[in-house]
Amino acid sequence: MTRSFAFTLKARDGKARAGAIATPRGLIRTPAFMPVGTGATVKAMFPEDVGSSGADIILANTYHLMLRPGAERIARLGGLHQFMHWEKPILTDSGGYQVMSLAKLRRIDEQGVTFQSHIDGATVELTPERAIEVQCLLGADIQMVLDECTPFPASRDEAKSSLELSLRWAERSKAAFATRAASGQALFGIVQGSIYPDLREHSARALLEIGFDGYAVGGLAVGEGQGAMLDMVEVATTILPDERPRYLMGVGTPEDLLLSIARGIDMFDCVMPTRSGRHCQAFTWGGRLNLRNARYAEDATPLDPESACPAAQYEKAYLHHLVRSGETLGAMLLSYANVQFYQELMAQAREAIAAGRLAGFTEELRRRYAKSSDESD
Amino acid sequence: MTRSFAFTLKARDGKARAGAIATPRGLIRTPAFMPVGTGATVKAMFPEDVGSSGADIILANTYHLMLRPGAERIARLGGLHQFMHWEKPILTDSGGYQVMSLAKLRRIDEQGVTFQSHIDGATVELTPERAIEVQCLLGADIQMVLDECTPFPASRDEAKSSLELSLRWAERSKAAFATRAASGQALFGIVQGSIYPDLREHSARALLEIGFDGYAVGGLAVGEGQGAMLDMVEVATTILPDERPRYLMGVGTPEDLLLSIARGIDMFDCVMPTRSGRHCQAFTWGGRLNLRNARYAEDATPLDPESACPAAQYEKAYLHHLVRSGETLGAMLLSYANVQFYQELMAQAREAIAAGRLAGFTEELRRRYAKSSDESD
Numbered sequence A, B: 001m002t003r004s005f006a007f008t009l010k011a012r013d014g015k016a017r018a019g020a021i022a023t024p025r026g027l028i029r030t031p032a033f034m035p036v037g038t039g040a041t042v043k044a045m046f047p048e049d050v051g052s053s054g055a056d057i058i059l060a061n062t063y064h065l066m067l068r069p070g071a072e073r074i075a076r077l078g079g080l081h082q083f084m085h086w087e088k089p090i091l092t093d094s095g096g097y098q099v100m101s102l103a104k105l106r107r108i109d110e111q112g113v114t115f116q117s118h119i120d121g122a123t124v125e126l127t128p129e130r131a132i133e134v135q136c137l138l139g140a141d142i143q144m145v146l147d148e149c150t151p152f153p154a155s156r157d158e159a160k161s162s163l164e165l166s167l168r169w170a171e172r173s174k175a176a177f178a179t180r181a182a183s184g185q186a187l188f189g190i191v192q193g194s195i196y197p198d199l200r201e202h203s204a205r206a207l208l209e210i211g212f213d214g215y216a217v218g219g220l221a222v223g224e225g226q227g228a229m230l231d232m233v234e235v236a237t238t239i240l241p242d243e244r245p246r247y248l249m250g251v252g253t254p255e256d257l258l259l260s261i262a263r264g265i266d267m268f269d270c271v272m273p274t275r276s277g278r279h280c281q282a283f284t285w286g287g288r289l290n291l292r293n294a295r296y297a298e299d300a301t302p303l304d305p306e307s308a309c310p311a312a313q314y315e316k317a318y319l320h321h322l323v324r325s326g327e328t329l330g331a332m333l334l335s336y337a338n339v340q341f342y343q344e345l346m347a348q349a350r351e352a353i354a355a356g357r358l359a360g361f362t363e364e365l366r367r368r369y370a371k372s373s374d375e376s377d
Helices: A047-052 A062-067 A071-076 A080-084 A096-102 A128-138 A156-180 A197-210 A226-239 A254-261 A272-278 A316-324 A328-354 A358-372 B047-052 B062-067 B071-076 B080-084 B096-102 B128-138 B156-180 B197-210 B226-239 B254-261 B272-278 B316-324 B328-354 B358-372
Strands: A006-013 A016-023 A026-030 A032-035 A058-060 A090-092 A104-108 A113-116 A123-126 A142-144 A186-191 A214-217 A246-248 A267-270 A281-284 A287-290 B006-013 B016-023 B026-030 B032-035 B058-060 B090-092 B104-108 B113-116 B123-126 B142-144 B186-191 B214-217 B246-248 B267-270 B281-284 B287-290
Touching (some): A006 A328, A016 A328, A032 A058, A032 A328, A047 A328, A058 A062, A062 A096, A062 A123, A062 A128, A071 A128, A090 A128, A096 A113, A123 A128, A128 A156, A156 A186, A156 A197, A186 A197, A197 A214, A197 A226, A214 A226, A226 A246, A226 A254, A272 A281, A272 A328, A328 A358, B006 B328, B026 B328, B032 B058, B047 B328, B062 B071, B062 B123, B062 B128, B080 B090, B090 B128, B096 B113, B197 B214, B214 B226, B226 B254, B272 B281, B272 B328, B328 B358
Parallel strands (some): A058 A090, A186 A214, A214 A246, A246 A267, B032 B267, B058 B090, B090 B142, B142 B186, B214 B246
Antiparallel strands (some): A016 A026, B006 B016, B104 B113, B113 B123
16 A cells, blocks of 8 residues: 555546545545544444445544544544544544634634634634644544635635635645654645635635645635535636645535536535434435425335445335434434445446546436425425 | 244253244344334344344334334334344333333223323323234234233232233233234233232232243332342242243343343343443443543543454443544444343353353352442433
């Protein structure tokens, strides 16, 4: 197995790419979807099942883990992979997004961000240097620079001064990473700029100047709408270099993923499959289903006969009973089925790219989802 | 595979017995512990894992299933085994115990019990005949007569009139079972009589007169204390016939099980392993542990290195983190580890009986549990 981080493109279909990222902990087939393991667990799933669903990499949250159980504790226990029984690659975010969405009494200045823990109220400081230190203590294979996740909506001036701060933090992150990271670990920069194409362009070019192992597009899926999101993705991927992986953060629905892949994105993360699974929603090859719906009370057909996931072979009537009764097994089965659906979606997207038929595959999926999806509750 | 129900004794050690119950759905090795699958799910466990833990049979609750999703619905969906993806034997209780503990506005008369559902307030009638009808609709391999679970404490007179009612219901249950049950299904009677030895004796002898495929000891583990419980078990097993399985309902701790096996009990059910698993408690070969305890925060040793359960290989520090964070995976792992511990305990008890060393095995387990168990919280 390689000791370094390397990205290889294997096929193209328009702007879409299929390839693989080699890391010391294994290969990540792209386009890749990373299930979210916020608190060192992909919620309601055994790690073996996350692996057998087809996931090559998961995401873990620096913010949550630095607060509980603590990065130093995880390091003493042998690192995050050993701690959570996951041997394949892990990407960690930098914590910036959760500081904005979860922490109380946060204060941002040039140095970094100071906030109160949402768990115990403790005052915590997060700087670009500390974010890298934490990610290295966790042993993350792919690390993210600390950035300010620009609120939405933001004026052009707000977005500009926010992204400039993020660029200065990106430089400091890179310097900290250079002194701390182990061989084969990678650092990604994050393109910001809200919904202003010229700011997105400026952010991307400035990050290229600094130079990273991969580039993320951040600050999207925050309320701007699918059209604006895809426009911003396109601005970024037009500038970002072909030979580095591109990661769209926090996105999204199956359709969002395919449309972003068509614009040149290689990696995704999102809580949607697991969070939906805990809220009675299933993603299937037949559409999006709400298992609370009374129509499933005596539906003896499997959740998703087209899926290879063991959990998707359970009958809808049983899943309906479990979710109506608030049984944990309902969340376990739907989370597993949803995570595997997302992996199967990525596998089919990779095949479609190799065969030059991504557009047709995307159209077929949209048709299925438009036709047979339940209202969500 | 046999089409009939048959119990074979293979070894004895004092009053303790090891054997097997043959059923059309497979063999039940005895002494047997039945994990409880109240609402058609052993809580927080995949059915495959219940099977691989070593369980030959599970218990499901007539009361819960008749209210939700309904026995007729389960029958239309192919029966309980198919509904809940469990192919091995299922024992169903008769619903009497839950009517007493969960339902509102219950009224008992000669005919049966009328109560309000704790789920939606609907008025429901449960008679001996309906209890058998429901169990047959579910397709239960071992069914229980409807009885009145005598409250504790009860005066001698109360206990006597309660058990007399239960005996009349037992006769009606048997008659209903004779007209409805499929080949190979079995019906067990239930010995009542509170803590009065002569009433227990009377109940057991009267049930023998009626004649059942097996005999349960009910109305215990309700506050009478371990000493009184074991005395009542001994009264019953002295009378109950050697050639029928004996089932102690709703019991108990690992020690309770071994001491009851020594008095001639063959089968048990209890929510303890699964309920404890959802409340941070682990049963291990090293004792009973409370994973919330701060002492485990950096304990990198496996939960139970002596167990073959995959879940017991997770480190205590990780389990501590999961339960402190309220993560579902904590309940999933501890439930699995506890259910498998109970199965391993039964397997070792069977071996100890075959080797004539049950007393020594029991003493060793008591010593381990006394020495190293955490306070429960």
